[in-house]
Amino acid sequence: MVAREISAGIWSVGAIDWDRRLFDELIPLPNGTSYNAYLVRGRDKTALIDTVDPSKEYDLVSNLIRLGIEKIDYIVINHAEQDHAGSLPMILEFYPDAAVVTNAKCRDLLIALLHVPPEKFKIVADRDILSLGDRTLEFILTPWTHWPETQLTFLCEDKILFPCDLFGSHVAGSDLFMRDDWAAYVSAKRYYAEIMMPFRNSIRGYIDTVRALSPVMIAPSHGPIYKDPAFILDAYDDWTSDTVRNEVVLPFTSMHGSTAKMVDYFTDALLARGIAVKPFNLSKTDIGELAMALVDAATIVIATPTVLFGPHPQVIYATYLANMLRPKARFASVIGSYGWGGKSAEILVKMLDHVKAEVLEPVVVRGLPDETALRGLDRLADDIARKHKEISAV
16 A cells, blocks of 8 residues: 555555455454554654554555655554554664654553563553644553553644544555445444454443544544544444344354254244344354344344254354353343253353343254244244333334
């Protein structure tokens, strides 16, 4: 990605990764991603805000050279993860006199992860400011909006917020700024679901802090820049709220067809009761789409066959991820089948301990579902419909 000016004296100097399809060896990236870094030139000093993933450090260095940047005074690191800070050692080789500006927790992580010498750091606290001459950077510490050391950087005079991972999206694109509202919404929601949702309560506490800054532009570390900050702030208000929708997320797999028959019947039973349902066949599902569905749903019902004595491994994987993501679902249950024995329901319920949902009585049957099993699925659908009405799920 070539360097592009986002405002007078402020450039986007990061990189686009068109081909990356997996993040952290876990998160699918169907649209690639970008590693956004920003250069801010003041009258007296120049600051680089974040770096890029080490795989793209050549792009960052090339952009700085093409801009004729002979000196960088400050390298602001908002977050120690490698896709933000991984090129810091290389940048320090090119600009050895630069000070690394970050908070104390981030410094400790950067020393551990990248072996940056301790003497290179300038430590800032919450709401500290740093003058570039005619421009001022303000640092806002926002622990657990992703990692415990995460911070935001605000360019006061230009009212541009550099929020690190907050408000980002994994998408590789030619547009520097958000153009397509719907595409941007979907990408940002997917990013929130996969990465930010576990920190929902912490994030919610900082949205008002961001609004109070009255930014005219939000420039995250991944994805497009927002010239309409209300767009992404309103979306985060919704996603981080306690409001749930009249929806059931139904991840499943089936080995010999019994669980699939239960899923088909249960899906129809929910629809007949006016409940939206989103089934996900785990042998085919993009896990990112499942994560997106978990953002709003009032209920999670996990459907599994039994392998030896417990749930199918694909179901265990999906349940573990759901528990890590900590969605705001209010209710959960399990349906499925077994042959000669097992404790699938008990195992899966225990695996959802971080979701904090009320567990509705599971429906687990031996072999193919019979009339008794179908009545059990109807009973569970009735329970869900009643519970959704009690909490007025939208």
